[in-house]
Amino acid sequence: MVNKVLVLVLGAVVIASLVVGGLLGMQFGGSVGETTPAVTATPAGQSAPASTTPATSAPTTTTAVTADPTTASSTPDPTATPEPTPTFSASSVNTTAVEGHLRVAIDEEVRSGLGSLADEATLGKMAQSHSDAMADQGYPAHAANGLSTRARYEKFDRYNHCRVPNDDNRGIRDGEELEVITRITLETGDDPNERVIADQLLAEWTADETATEKLSLQNAKKAGVGVTVTDDGYVYATVDLC
Numbered sequence: 001m002v003n004k005v006l007v008l009v010l011g012a013v014v015i016a017s018l019v020v021g022g023l024l025g026m027q028f029g030g031s032v033g034e035t036t037p038a039v040t041a042t043p044a045g046q047s048a049p050a051s052t053t054p055a056t057s058a059p060t061t062t063t064a065v066t067a068d069p070t071t072a073s074s075t076p077d078p079t080a081t082p083e084p085t086p087t088f089s090a091s092s093v094n095t096t097a098v099e100g101h102l103r104v105a106i107d108e109e110v111r112s113g114l115g116s117l118a119d120e121a122t123l124g125k126m127a128q129s130h131s132d133a134m135a136d137q138g139y140p141a142h143a144a145n146g147l148s149t150r151a152r153y154e155k156f157d158r159y160n161h162c163r164v165p166n167d168d169n170r171g172i173r174d175g176e177e178l179e180v181i182t183r184i185t186l187e188t189g190d191d192p193n194e195r196v197i198a199d200q201l202l203a204e205w206t207a208d209e210t211a212t213e214k215l216s217l218q219n220a221k222k223a224g225v226g227v228t229v230t231d232d233g234y235v236y237a238t239v240d241l242c
Helices: 002-029 095-110 121-137 149-155 194-206 209-215
Strands: 179-185 222-229 234-241
Touching (some): 095 194, 179 194, 179 209
């Protein structure tokens, strides 16, 4: 009986010792899982190594600066108003007067001593229709509006009537061989002068040997003249001989 009591007392003492020892170990040894860093002695004459633990910098406070609305935005320069592009009015040119001056100039400067070219209404309509067609297509050419020169003579019933012998009477001219055409450009800033326009048209033809030869055919007796002016300052001219 006494032995059992002693055993119980000793067991209680052992358990109490274990509990007390565990509490003391927790107090002095730190929390479970923590590792105490080892201290490395630095040899004499050497500097202690710098700590590798990154320093925590203090947070930087950014202050937003609000721009003065008066000085932040610049006042845009006023936009210059573009000057209107001068336009040319085709109606400012009297095309009938240009045609009249052109006839006189041809007779006096090209056909001097050969006889004047008589005006024929049908040839005039044919020449005018071709000048209009060239203006519509935007460039001078014997073919316009789907018609060649010969086709126009035929359309106006002038082909069989207007077959002109060469000056040596050894051949016959027809179609394009009886037609001269040209185009000039007017200056938009000047008042058009019909006589000056006619002189400019004739200068184009007298500078062309083939055109001059056609206008000076001895056996050509009649002619139709047509002039068309466009709003972009172009003058188209046609002369059809017979």
